[in-house]
Amino acid sequence: MDVAAPRPKENQGEPLPRVDARLKVTGQAHYPADLPTANLAHGALATSSIARGKVAKLRLDDARAVPGLLDIVTYGDMDKVDKPKFGNSSATSIGPLHDRTIFHDGQIIALAVAETFEAAEEAARLIRAEYEEDKPTASFDSPGTKTVAAAGKSPMFKEDVKAGDFDAAFAAAAVKIDQRYSTPTQHHNPIELFSTTAYWQGDQLVVHEPSQNVTGWKVELARQLKMDPANVRIVSPFIGGAFGSKGPMTPRTAIVAVAAKRLGRPVRCVTSRMQAFGTQTYRAETRHRIRIGARKDGRITAFAHEGWEVTSRPDLYVVGGTSATGRMYGYGSVLTHVSLVQADRNTPGYMRSPPETPYVYALENAMDEMAVALGMDPVEFRRINEPKTEPIGKKPFSSRSLIQCYDQAAAAFGWAKRDPKVGAMRDGDWLVGMGCATAIYPTAVAPCAARVRLTVDGDVRLQCGSHEIGTGIRTVAGQMASERLGVAIDKISVEMGDSSLPPAPVSGGSISTASVCSAVLKACDAIRTKLYAAATAEGGPLAGSHNEEFDLADGKIVAKSGASAKVEDVLKAMQVGAIEEYAEFAPKGATPEALKKLYAGTPEFHGGDQDEDSVKYAFGAEFVEVRINRYTREIRVPRIVGAFAAGRIMNTRTARSQLMGGMIWGIGQALHEATEVDRRYARYVNRDLQDYLVPVNADIKDLQVILVPEVDHAVNPAGVKGLGELGNVGTAAAVASAVYHATGKRIRDLPIRVEQLLV
C-alpha cells in the first residue's frame, strides 16, 4: 500500500485523498490574495527601522511624486477607528498609526497605495521617517527588561501548577539534576505571504485575508471600525500555511480597510517576507530551569520547571507550557513558575504547539539527562514513571497510550540494536547517535456550528466557517458526512473559510477536527432522525418498522431486519426537495454562554486540563538517528520514527501528513530555525528564507509515522483527539538525545549547530 495512505487500523478512517487535492496541485485553489477583484489598487507598508522611540517627522514628498501613487495612510488617518484589543482575535494592542510611539522594529508607519504593486512598493520605500530614538531592550540579559509573573495574565494560563512538597522531595532525592535550557525566537514563515484585500459595498466591508479565525476577526474588525459585525465579512477559502501566524488578526487589516474606504475602491496589501518578521507574531524566545530528583530505582520524586519568556512592552503574551510538563509523568511532587520578560519587541503569538514545543523540549532533554544520571535506558525510565493519574489534580487520563507508542516506535526503529555507550556507534567517519523523546498535546474541543443539506438527488452540501489551513479539514468533515449519510464523498461539497457561514472556532489548539466533526455529526444525525421518522411513519416506505436500528448506506435507509428504502423515495414521500439541518455543538461542560461566545468569536475551549472528570491528552514517542562527522561535526538525520495515538483517526492519509510535517518541523527546530536579534538595536537580522533556515528535502531522509489505535469516547462525540500540533513536540529533544549519544555533548540551547559540537 502507498506509504502516504496507511491502511486503517481499529478506529481509523479511510485514507481518502483530499477533496481539494486536484485544485491545489493544478493551481486552481484560490488563496485570498488570488481572489479576483476588479479595479484593484495596491498597498505597500512602510515600517520602522528602529525598535524604540518616536516618529518625529515623516517625509512623504518623494513618495507622493511616484507616478501612480493614489494615497498614503499614516498618522492621523486612523483616528476615527479604535485601536486593536490584544486577545485571541488580535495579535497586539498596538495601533501603529494611532500613536507615533515605536514599540518594536518593523512597526507599520504608513501604507502607500498606488495603481500598481511596483509603484506602491517604490513609494513605501521612499517614505522617510525622522525618529527620536531611545535605546531599546532586545531580549533576556539586555538592560531595561521588566519581569512579571505570568500566572493570571492570560485566560489560558491561570496558575502555576504544583503538587506536594517539591523542596523537601528534591533535597531528599538520591539522584538529581538541575539544568537550564533555551529556545530561540522563531518565525512561522508560511510560504503564502501575509496579505489583506479589502473592499466596500456600501456599508458592507469584505476582507480577503488568510485567516485561521474568520468569525473572531469579523467581530474584532467590526469593533475597531465601529461597525455592526453583520456588515463585515472575512473570506479565506484556502490558506497557504498558517501554523498559528494567521490566528490573530494584525493591525494591517483595519489600515487596509480604511485605505479602501478613503479611495472608494478595493485595496490589496501583500507584505514582504522581510516585513512579516515585524508585522506578524512569532514564537517567543524561552529559557527554562528544570530540576528532577529521583530514587535510585528511577522513580521521580521531585520535578520543578521554571520558565522565562520574552514578550512585548504593551502585551503580556504567555507561552506557559507547565500545565503539560507538570502532568507528563508520575512525579511525586511538582513545582512550576513562569515569568514574562518584557522587551522592545513585537508581541509574540501562537506557533504550532505554542506552549508544548519549547516546554516539552526542555522537559524531555532533562529526562534524557536524568536517564543518563541514573544509568538507565531512556525508554525504561519513562516506563517506570508512567502515572495512573496525573500528579496535579490526581485525575485520570481519559486515555493514555504513551507506552504503546514507545513500544511500537522502538520496535520499528530498532532501538534494541542501540549500544547505550556514548560514542560507541560509528559508521566510518560518522558518529552515530540514537535518541528518543515523548510528544504530548492537550485534547481540546470547542463549540462549533455546521449546516448540512441532503437533496433529493443525493447531493450533500456542508457549510462550516472553519478553515482549510492545509490540515485536510474539508476532507475529514466531508468524510464524517459521507459516513453518517451514506453518501459517496464525491457527492459532498464542503464550504469553509467564510465568516458568513455557520461559525466555527479558531483553527488552533488542534481542536478543529474534533469540533467541526462533532457539529457535522450532530447535523447529520438530525437529518437521519428526520429520515427515519418519515420512512417509518404511516404511509412511509418502511412503515410498520419500529424500534429498529437503521443505517444509511449507498443512498438507502437500511433497517437491521434487512428492509430498505431509497432516501430519494423518503424525501419524495415527505414532499421536500432537501433536508437541511443547522446544528450547534457544545462540548460537555460548556457554560450557558458557550454558544453566544462562539458567535462572538471568543469560543470556550474544553478538554485538556480543564475538565472535572479527567485530563485529556494525545501522546506520541519519537526516535531519531543522527550522524555527525568526526572532523567537521555537521549533524544529519538519516532516520526518524514517530508513533502517535490520538483517539479516532478520521483519515490516515491526512493524519500521517500532519504528523510528518510536524516531525520535519521538529528537526528544523532542533537544527536550523532561529530568528537572530541584533542585541544593540533590538532588530531582527535574518529576515528572509536565505538566512532563516528550515529543512529542505535533502535534510529529510527516512521518516516513518505509526498511527497507534486508540479509542476514547470521553473526549468528544467524534472520539477525535487533535493531532495537528502533536508531531513537532518532543522532536528537538529526541535530536538532542541522539546528539548526546553520538558525542557525549549535552546541548541545551536550540538550535543545535556545528559550533556547539566543535569545542
Added chain:
Amino acid sequence: MRPFIYEQPSDISAAVALASNFTTRDDQPTRANAQFIAGGTNLADYMKLGVAEPNRLLDLNRLEEQKLRQIRVTGDGIRFGALVRMGEAADHREVKKRYPVIAGSLRLAASGQIRNVASLAGNVLQRTRCEYFRETSWACNKRVPGSGCAAMDGFNRQHAVLGGSNACIATYHGDFAQALIALDAVIHAQGSDGARQIPFAKLHRQPGDTPHIETDLAADEIITAIEVPALPWARRSLYLKIRDRESYAFALASAAVALDLDGETVRDARIALGGLATVPWRAGAAEEVLQGKKLDEASAGAAADAAFAEAQPHQHNAFKIELGKRTLVRALLETRDMKV
C-alpha cells in the same frame, strides 16, 4: 522597485558600447547607472531590495556569439563561455571527469532551479549576502561608502575570518570561484578598451578601506569566458562544503582541493577556502606546508594551521577558524583517498 530601462544588446560590442555610453571610467560596475544582467538570480533580488539601483539593465542573454554558451575541452584545458549555466557545467561529462572540484563546487551551490538560470560569469561576480548589506536600513560601507559597518559588532556568525578589514568583513559566498582560484583560472573580458585576460586571483578585491570596490572590472567590461588550464592531476580533486543544512545553503566553510601525489607524498597541492573569506581565497601557505610531505592527519593539520595563521575572529564567527581547519583536513584526506 525603482523603475529602470531594459535593453537587449545583440552582440558583445553592442553591449559594451551601450555600457560605455551610460557609465564613466570611474564607475564601479555594481554602482553604475547601467549594469549587465545575465541569470539575474542575484541582481534582480538586490534590485527588489533596493541594494542595487541601476536605472538601465543590459541583458546579455540575447548576445549572438555562440561561444558564450559553449564549454570547450582541449589539450590546453577547458574554456567555459560566460553564459553557460551553472547546472550545465556541473553536469558536463568532461568537467566531472577532469575537474571533479569544479563539478562539485557547482553541484553543491544554490538549488537546482537557480543553477538552471544562473550564468557562470554572473556566479563568480555574485555579491555578498551579508544580512547588513542586504537590508538598506543598516549601516554598510560596501553599500554606502563611509556609512560604517553594522556587522562588525553585530550578528556576524556567517562573516569572514580571512581577508577582512576594519571597514568590512562580508563573506564572499560563492563556491565555483574557489575551484577556479585553486586551478589558476583566467578570466577573459572585453570592454571599450578592448579584450584582456585577468588571472582569476586578481579578479576580486579584498575590502581594505574601499569595500565598495569589489572587482577589477570596469563598468563597461563583460566577462566573455573563463579558462581553466589543463592540469592532468586535477582528476584527484574535490570540493567539500560544510553548511547548516544539507542543501541550498551557503558554506560555513568549504575547501577546494586538488592533489598531485607520489604514493602518499605530496608533489603539488592546490587549496582554496570558501565561506571563510571576503574574496575567493587561495591558501598558498597551506600548499607550501604540504609540498614534499607525506599526507596524513598530522601534515594536513599543519597545513590547516598555516591557512588560518592570520585569521581574525569576531563575536559570533570564531568557530569558523576551527571549522575551517577541520574542513581542510577532511578535504585533504578525502582527496588523498579518492580512487582516480
